[in-house]
Amino acid sequence: MKCDQCQNAEATIHLTQVVEQEVRKLHLCPACAKASGLSLDDPVSAADVLMAGGLTPAAGPAPKVAVPSRPCPSCGTTLAQFRKTGRFGCAACYDAFRQELPRMLRSMHRHDRHVGKVPGREGEFVRLSADQDRLARELKAAVAREDYLEAARIRDSLRDVESRLTHFSAS
Numbered sequence: 321m322k323c324d325q326c327q328n329a330e331a332t333i334h335l336t337q338v339v340e341q342e343v344r345k346l347h348l349c350p351a352c353a354k355a356s357g358l359s360l361d362d363p364v365s366a367a368d369v370l371m372a373g374g375l376t377p378a379a380g381p382a383p384k385v386a387v388p389s390r391p392c393p394s395c396g397t398t399l400a401q402f403r404k405t406g407r408f409g410c411a412a413c414y415d416a417f418r419q420e421l422p423r424m425l426r427s428m429h430r431h432d433r434h435v436g437k438v439p440g441r442e443g444e445f446v447r448l449s450a451d452q453d454r455l456a457r458e459l460k461a462a463v464a465r466e467d468y469l470e471a472a473r474i475r476d477s478l479r480d481v482e483s484r485l486t487h488f489s490a491s
Contacts, residue, residue, distance in 0.1 A: 392416040
């Protein structure tokens with residue numbers, strides 16, 4: 321089988337990934353794999369190359385892979401190092417790799433922003449508990465300021481949250 325990248329050499333590296341019920345296959349020769357930044361010792365980089373690195377299986381010649389090799393101007397960390405370790409070298413790396421980061425995060429975590437660690441139903445309870453604490457503090461501050469109109473509004477909100485918490489705990 322010929323390499324999907326150069327179409328000349330024999331492919332000895334075969335990558336297969338299933339994403340949302342779609343099977344994606346990529347066949348590379350050792351030279352193209354190395355040129356693409358694919359490390360055979362690192363299974364994460366194989367998925368990154370297939371999903372985020374720009375390689376696509378093709379019937380004809382595939383486009384050349386554009387794996388950014390530029391380092392962070394502040395610490396010198398490269399995108400390949402981040403893919404391998406999962407850690408940036410400094411805060412400036414976020415700006416240096418801003419364009420590549422969302423696609424990489426989606427391929428690794430299914431989202432490009434933090435969506436929380438608490439499972440769905442428990443997350444609502446945690447949010448309501450935090451609201452209850454916040455409203456209790458706001459109520460105390462409004463009473464201390466003698467802003468009774470605001471205190472009444474906060475009290476009503478607090479009662480609503482407490483009612484929802486009671487209902488949540490009962491179910």
